[in-house]
Amino acid sequence: MEKLKTKNFLLVLFVCIFSLTAFAQNSKKSTLTGTVIEASTNQPLEFASIFAQNEQNKNIISGGMTNEKGKFSFDVPSGNYYLKIEFLGFKTIELHNVQVQKDTNIGIQKVHDDTQMLEGVVIVAEKSEVDIKLDKKIYSIGQDMLVKGGTAGDVLDNVPSISVDSEGAVSLRGNENVKVLIDGKPTGLASNIAEAMRILSAESIDKVEVITNPSARYEAEGGAGIINIVLNKGKAAGINGNITATAGVPKNYELSGNFNLRSENFNFYTTLGYRDGKTEGYSRNNNQYFDQAGNTTQFIDEYKDNQRYRQGYNALFGLDYYITPSFTWSNSVNARRNTSDAPNTVSYQYYNSDREFIYDRNRFESRNSSRNSVEYTTSFEKKFKKPDHILTIEGTISQDKSTDDAHINDVNNHLNTSSYEKNNSKDDYLEGLIKVDYTLPIGESGHFEAGYFGNFKKTNNAYDFYNQLNNQWINNPNISNTLEYKENVNALYAQYGNKITERINYMVGLRWEDSNIDVNQLRSNDYNNKKYNDFFPSAFINYEITKSSSLSVSYSKRIMRPRGRFLNPFSNYTSNINYFQGNPNLDPAKTSAFDLGFTQRWTGLTLSASAYFNQTDDTFEFVRQIAGTTDDGTPITVSSPINLSTEYRYGLDLTANYTPFKWWRINGNFNFYRTETRGDYTFTDLNGDNHTQNFDNNTFAWFTRISSKITLPYKIDWTMNGMYRAPYNKAQGKVIGNLSANLALSKDILKDKATVSFNVSDIFNSRKREMETNLAQSFSHSEMQWRGRQINLSFTYRFNQNKNDRQKGKRPNTSNGDSSEMEMM
The missing domain is CATH 2.40.170.20 (TonB-dependent receptor, beta-barrel domain)
Structure with a gap:
């Protein structure tokens, strides 16, 4: 694992040092694009890393990252490239001899879950429970064993920036003037949130969305922001x-x-x-x-x-x-x-x-x-x-x-x-x-x-x-x-x-x-x-x-x-x-x-x-x-x-x-x-x-x-x-x-x-x-x-x-x- 860690560090260092050198050596640039999805679900994979290195000139290094739709786009000098697509928990994709003489799209690349044994430890690819965005945090509880058999209060008390006191009062960033919704609506249960914290079971909740500064689309209610409790609803085929x-x-x-x-x-x-x-x-x-x-x-x-x-x-x-x-x-x-x-x-x-x-x-x-x-x-x-x-x-x-x-x-x-x-x-x-x-x-x-x-x-x-x-x-x-x-x-x-x-x-x-x-x-x-x-x-x-x-x-x-x-x-x-x-x-x-x-x-x-x-x-x-x-x-x-x-x-x-x-x-x-x-x-x-x-x-x-x-x-x-x-x-x-x-x-x-x-x-x-x-x-x-x-x-x-x-x-x-x-x- 130490070797892997050192390798990743050196990779990032090389990208930072040699990117400017590479672009300076070749003024003719082309745009390299593509899409990365999960093979098992056909869902786009956000924040996957793409590494590009010129096969003839190892000093020419570039790269990018996929967006929320799994798409990436970055400029490289014309040439023959070695591409590597990485995301933690998935097998790395390596592509050699990718010719880039003009704007090039490498199409859809499917990544597979990486399940392997390492020093006696079983490794299973797993999505993070907390998805951080600038305007909100999305907390998925499906695999959170800490709240199994618990209540909604236990769920919220594990969400970043939220705390639930001993009486069930919910606060966001220490402020109790927060609006709590259930499935995006101010239902009767949401009007008495302290009681809802005791009644709702953790198993009935799919995820929690925390919106600290809502836009005009949302209700104006909630001085500290909005907490939306999303209940389980099946959607798989x-x-x-x-x-x-x-x-x-x-x-x-x-x-x-x-x-x-x-x-x-x-x-x-x-x-x-x-x-x-x-x-x-x-x-x-x-x-x-x-x-x-x-x-x-x-x-x-x-x-x-x-x-x-x-x-x-x-x-x-x-x-x-x-x-x-x-x-x-x-x-x-x-x-x-x-x-x-x-x-x-x-x-x-x-x-x-x-x-x-x-x-x-x-x-x-x-x-x-x-x-x-x-x-x-x-x-x-x-x-x-x-x-x-x-x-x-x-x-x-x-x-x-x-x-x-x-x-x-x-x-x-x-x-x-x-x-x-x-x-x-x-x-x-x-x-x-x-x-x-x-x-x-x-x-x-x-x-x-x-x-x-x-x-x-x-x-x-x-x-x-x-x-x-x-x-x-x-x-x-x-x-x-x-x-x-x-x-x-x-x-x-x-x-x-x-x-x-x-x-x-x-x-x-x-x-x-x-x-x-x-x-x-x-x-x-x-x-x-x-x-x-x-x-x-x-x-x-x-x-x-x-x-x-x-x-x-x-x-x-x-x-x-x-x-x-x-x-x-x-x-x-x-x-x-x-x-x-x-x-x-x-x-x-x-x-x-x-x-x-x-x-x-x-x-x-x-x-x-x-x-x-x-x-x-x-x-x-x-x-x-x-x-x-x-x-x-x-x-x-x-x-x-x-x-x-x-x-x-x-x-x-x-x-x-x-x-x-x-x-x-x-x-x-x-x-x-x-x-x-x-x-x-x-x-x-x-x-x-x-x-x-x-x-x-x-x-x-x-x-x-x-x-x-x-x-x-x-x-x-x-x-x-x-x-x-x-x-x-x-x-x-x-x-x-x-x-x-x-x-x-x-x-x-x-x-x-x-x-x-x-x-x-x-x-x-x-x-x-x-x-x-x-x-x-x-x-x-x-x-x-x-x-x-x-x-x-x-x-x-x-x-x-x-x-x-x-x-x-x-x-x-x-x-x-x-x-x-x-x-x-």
Whole structure:
């Protein structure tokens, strides 16, 4: 391997040194072109290296690299050439005596998978899990053993630049103002992404697309960008599929399968899944309280044993009907059902000002919830005679119904008393979506796009809280309410892209969105209507420095509308002294985003760097405050979102894919950023007193992730990754740093038709959110771990399907919203 490494280094060195000499020796040049494809799939091979050396004059060396269509083109002096085509994981093609006296096309060259034995190590060609582009990262999870038997949260937490905290909150580059789509659409499940992270299984996901600075074609929603979760849909020719069974500790049983039948006239696909599992976690709040003079009055330590038993079913059925070679009608139905039981215990220990134990109290909660959702999508795609001239019309309707019921027994061991509470929550969600996208090539390189987007949703959440008095349940009107949320968004967009020179291209776009939103608290007759519209421009320019390196600059304007738990003032009361409360008066936050990106590709190494700056007005900030006391005088701490005036965020995002040897791949990501927030907040507590706090804060933060995959002897794949989130300060305290790691082993069996995998999620049982909060009336140290260490064993069997299937015969996916968009970056 060292010889191979030295050889590659010298090859690159010779190309750099002698290319200029060669061109200087012969002024007559011809263009050498060709196409490189994979022999097994007939798919174009991007970034393959082509080496050209003159057979008579060894000093004349040139070369190039294939583009996304597998094509290459570079100039050479006239002569007789030796050509070599290389791509990691495929056998090298060598061509001798290629005569180049004029512009020459060597035609289509097919490369074959390279499977060989080297020093006892089995080497199998395999596509990288992370595809880096300047504008987005595409993460394919099909072969990621780390997430087998896991959830969507596990998948996203392995994607460059993304992190998922212990409560399921998703952030991109450290910013939670991110829009999460499922199959390119804001479905009902995507509106409650924290819950979606727990419901969606990893096996149901094909890939994740991360778009850090979207163009006008995309929704303007999402100040930090867009994350698109693409579900599995079969597209390979013939009859094929796979089935996966998983067993884990703590209890985690899962069975899922994908089936695909494709012919010339239609493509039928289905995904079915069942999951029965248990999650174990905890939360802790250690609180110290002060009087107005700053003297300690008492301590209260709160600990919650967080257990949840879940059962879930999901089914996806889809049919693509190719009415004519240029006209496709697609339909899909996606249904899910999930139930859960959560027997939780919250323990409180009370201490006096000298931290001497006084008494304890326990709240025993029995919580049951269910969620049923169904979604139907139909779309039409018309391709015209001119390539890339396409019209797509898509419609979606989805419904989501959920219930959440809890019974609580509060036992005070000091007073030897018990009290009983219960709460019932019912949520009904209905959404309709219409999309029209039209793309038109203009001239040799021009590209025009225009379209319409309509999103119409309605949510009704009824929440009732009861106290038991004299063996009767009495509704508490101060806590009970019905929240109605309506959102109607109509949007139009247009954008145009073209080339200025062969190496410089650009795209400019403009999107207009009109929003009509109602946030109504029906029982208190509090009605709030918000109407606003705005233009959202975007601009991109890309400079191709060489065939393997690019530089880009982009700008877009974004918006983040509050919804869901951000707006609902009524939450569960598992703890009655620490809880979250939504704010129905939240306004949308608007962001101006600037991005400077650079990508460099070498054989075996891809580096992507991005410097970014975001300015967000009316940014969302989570504040904690003492909002009153319980009947026994215990302070109540409430966490709520507010609109703060302005946030400035700028940082550097680095991602690298490195393959030092065919048997070893390394992916790494590093994100460093600084946030500056400005603003004051005034609130009124439950006692009617006003409080004002300044939220001016400057802080640095960073996180890094590295993943390593090694092919061991006996066809065993070993994968391990680690992530570190550095500590950072907040206006009301600080977040403690956190280190976590995952491990997986897998082996192909049954002549590579099946795979056995073993993984450990959170090896050190350390993935949690830990923070300190400083208020005038209290200091608290809190920890939250939604799920502890998980160990899974999975078995996957494939029929008529290769492990590294690259979806032969794949048609453009119109649902993702970017299939025909000009690839600017």
